[in-house]
Amino acid sequence: xxxxxxLGQAGEAAAAEFYTARGYEVLARGYRxxxxxxxxxxxxxxxxxxxVEVKTRSGGQFGAPETFVxxxxxxxxxxxxxxxxxxxxxxxDIRFDILALTLRHGGSFLIEAFEDAFY
Numbered sequence: 803x804x805x806x807x808x809l810g811q812a813g814e815a816a817a818a819e820f821y822t823a824r825g826y827e828v829l830a831r832g833y834r835x836x837x838x839x840x841x842x843x844x845x846x847x848x849x850x851x852x853x854v855e856v857k858t859r860s861g862g863q864f865g866a867p868e869t870f871v872x873x874x875x876x877x878x879x880x881x882x883x884x885x886x887x888x889x890x891x892x893x894x895d896i897r898f899d900i901l902a903l904t905l906r907h908g909g910s911f912l913i914e915a916f917e918d919a920f921y
Contacts, residue, residue: 813858813903814841816911820901826852830886838882842901849894853883855919858903858911868902868916876920 818828821844829851830843842854857870876898883896900919903911 817856817901835882835885838878840882852897854899860905868900
């Protein structure tokens with residue numbers, strides 16, 4: 803059994819591997835602006851910046867991981883994303899993803915990607 807913090811870290815590491823295997827470049831992990839945090843900031847080529855909320859759960863008994871992204875979390879997420887875009891002087895497109903990971907027996911993850919999950 804993973805402790806919640808360790809499970810979250812393992813999920814974020816698996817999420818980074820998931821995206822890098824698909825050609826994305828990880829620009830930041832755990833980017834913070836005030837109380838707002840973005841789990842992963844990725845770039846795909848020169849024109850797309852992707853902000854990812856990673857939700858990791860040890861099982862589905864309390865619902866699907868992606869359903870745990872509240873309206874307040876989305877608001878803070880957008881705030882951090884806006885700040886980073888200004889910091890980078892980003893002029894390209896952006897996308898907000900949710901990556902849902904559920905721990906399987908044996909320690910691997912079931913991964914579901916929700917691209918353009920919110921705006």
